Amino acid sequence: MNAPASPVATRPTVNPSQLIELLTAYVPAQLPVLITGSPGIGKSDIVEQVAHATEHDLLISHPVVEDPTDSKGLPFPSKDGMTAAHLPFGDLERAVNSDKPLIWFLDDLGQASPAVQAAKMQLLLARRVGTHALPPHVTFVAATNRRTDNAGVTGILDPVISRFATVVELQPSVNDWTEWAVRNDVPVELIAFLRFRPDLLSVPKRGRDIENSPSPRSWGFVGKTMPVVARGLELLSYSGTVGGAAAAEFMSFLGIYRQLPSPDSILLNPDTAPIPENTSALYAVTAALAAYSNEGNFDRVLTYTDRIISGGGREFGALLVRDALRRTATLANTDAFVRAQGGEIGKIIQGN
Template identity: 25%
Template sequence: MNIKDAKNELLHTIQVYTRKDAHGRYLMPAVRQRPLLLIGPPGIGKTAIMEQVAKECEIGLVSYTITHHTRQSAVGLPVIVKKNFQGKEYSITEYTMSEIIASVYEKMEQTSCKEGILFIDEINCVSETLVPTMLQFLQNKTFGTHPVPEGWIIAAAGNPVEYNRSAREFDIVTLDRVKRIDIEPDLDIWKEYAYAKGLHASVISYLNLKKGHFYHIENTAAGVSFVTARGWEDLSSILFGYEELGLTPDEKLIRQYIQDDDIARDFAAYYQLYAKYRKDYPITELLAGNLSEKEFQSVCGMASSAPSDEQLSVSGLLLDGWNRYFLQFAEEDHFVIHLQETLSQAKTALLAGSSLADFAEQYRNALKIRQQNQLLDSRETDESEKTARILEKCLTEARKKRLNAPEEIIDVLREALSRSATIRKDLAQKTSHALEQGFAFAKAAFHDGPELLFLISDLSHNICAMSFIRTFGCEEYFIFSEKLQFQRERAELLQQIDSAVFNSPG
């Protein structure tokens, strides 16, 4: 399955495993909660989806790459203790708590999460001395004599043996005690992630042209050459950094991330062309509606007469320009929802007799604790900090106006929310306008060519785009979506006819 389906499978499994009865007892006994075993090529996103799942389920996550551990850190150190059996004292060996199990308890104390995921990466690449320990871990959910705490789900990941010389196959006894999920690379699913993360447009555009270069591993006489999803994402980050500093990415830089000579050379050449197209086509100004009619027609004419590979690259520029609007709106939309919830809580506190100063202080303290325990990502941190500043600004305004009645202070909060809602509304209008401008350009430049259908297809793989279009609409998108669906159905019908004719007797 692809990484998206694997993530959904993880979510569903966790929901089943953590169900409880009316008395708070887990409905599925621990012995039936099979550890999840993700098997897939390196760099495909197995670790990333564990982080996403834990966050979405609001449970803890403890991750370990087991190849970094010795038997002592996994099982614990031996200690000699005295025990009495049938009236006689004996010296026996026990083990201190496993470092890994101890980390689970520490996470529970830090976050107050009683449930979570214990994730062991590269589990089938452990040293010979740790193999029995890992098999015991998967079969009995223990490290040494210390069990994984109740409510914590075991997940592990490994690479197929063809991708890693040190990897080993599990025996049937072990496989019969795990829930195995095999994952394969899928460019379309990865593009959903890439658009949501705002990855560099040149990477997405290039892979649209060279789909076979998305994921590639090959053993050659000179060694292993490979390209992974992780490599493309890391390359995207360094490209942004180089561009912000005014540096020019070259083939030497590309090879540090794309470790296949032919693909690295090919992308380096494409990036140079892409940088040129980005200068030739003022997409940012076009989407904002800042071009004169003459300038607009000139850009359309240039794209219309361009070769097909250039037109596809320009389509990538257009998609990237749109995506900036979608991401900005999604961020503001999510913030307004968070602010509304927080101000609603403040209203409840005020009507219950609390003060806005106390509420703002409690919010700040709670934010500080969540930051210290690394429970917030960068977006959530920015969102919460912005909310805290709005609360403090409302408090300053209320004091300046000498407001004391809860209803008067609630009006101040309501005005603050209204200002943020106005910003959201303005962004929505700008995004809708950018869609109109972009489709007007695309129709004039590409006519009914495949580039338009390419635009529709990629918009359909963009989660933020589809969320916006479902909410605010986009007539051109739906028109071309119907055309795309018609062409697909027509192609399938022709293929069925050809197959029937080819296979008919005589």
């Protein structure tokens, strides 16, 4: 008789929206959370966003460069020299003496030495070090890469893991990334490309060579460099940011994007302007029109959008209108949008 298979331990996975929702519930309740995931997928940014949303101050510590005394305080002798007390300093002193709600974020915890991790245990569970107690309004959140990420992680001590109320693994989502990108004025052609190739948003690095790989963070750097890099240097620049294969695909997409008609030419005749049949070109056109939309031309944008939807491009119509509204919320008050609410555009916005 075969022995039963051993259960495989798995961490629950969350996308960025779910992690924000979870932290927004846990942090005000002073419940510590440990977030795992590959490098560059937005763990730190999400914690910062939650701190702002929950009106907490944010204290960021990097245990990988700490000594155990950072978590215990320095021993200081009394005047008679017969006793000593540990005096907090640095981040510990700030947390102990804080008087407002505070997220104490332990970033890259898995890269810290076992001695430093062990020094954190008393803070995480007993919430005190020596005679110094943490105020109740201090909440711990920690993040770490995984051992498979080639990020110098050897693991986290089991007693440290057990101090967290929950452990979750963050997985990037192209929908969450593009929502962030629209709000932060990332070039529309990059947004369109990653919608077309969502599998390239985050690609695990397999080797140990000194090179970058695609991640939400590295694509964010591409967005920042696009306005300043000369066309003759684009492939070289982007290859150094996301790797040669992803950069080559992005350059091919840019070639298509740059040959498309301009938003101006489309909106001059929205009733007759051609609608691309190629999927990548459709992503490019809808992203460009969303960025170009304003209160003066939104009626023509919606006319063209209706034609896209009627031709079977319901998903593209939804992306166009939603991106336009994210960029310029006042478009929802235009007569054209109010009228469109009763038709197919209204249905796709409502998710029907």
